[in-house]
Amino acid sequence: MNTLNLSALLGACLVSTCTSYGPNSLAPGTGLEAATRAMGAPTGDSALPGGGRRFEFARGPYGKHTYMLDFDAQGRLLRWEQVLVEARFNEIRSGMDATEVRAQLGRASDQYVVGWHEKQTVWAYRYESPFCQWFQVGLNRQGKVVDTAYGPDPLCDVGKIDDF
Secondary structure (H helix, E strand, O other): OHHHHHHHHHHHHOOOOOOOOOOOOOOOOOOOHHHHHHHHHOEEEEOOOOHHHEEEOOOOOOOEEEEEEEEEOOEEEEEEEEEEHHHHOOOOOOOOOHHHHHHHOOOOOOEEEEEOOEEEEEEEOOOOOOOOEEEEEOOOOOEEEEEEEEEHHHHHHHHOOOOO
């Protein structure tokens, strides 16, 4: 690609407010407006103690990454984290409220209902794993966690998500 074409591509990217997949280029102190310009519209948000906000940036329904960006009360980036990892999943405990789970892990890749008598809503999260598995959270009718489990991702059987 010659210099003229590269310059045109970069210019078009700047004009169209390009978004990036992850927040790697965002330094602490970055403003909320600059972060959303870089990341796109958040897929969720929740309050933090002290007046700050946590913004969720989920990367697609089959995506294996969800980034949480924490901002202080003045809208400055404090830190960011990719939360779809086993260490975070292992922090989810029975009795937690659904809003706590959402604040910790973001939106689920998949949701479905199981059970005949005592129905549970299951939230399933895809993540990077060499075993093609997902993490599942079972919620009762009151929106409380009753169980968690790792299991095989059903899309692996049909080879649909190998490239995601």
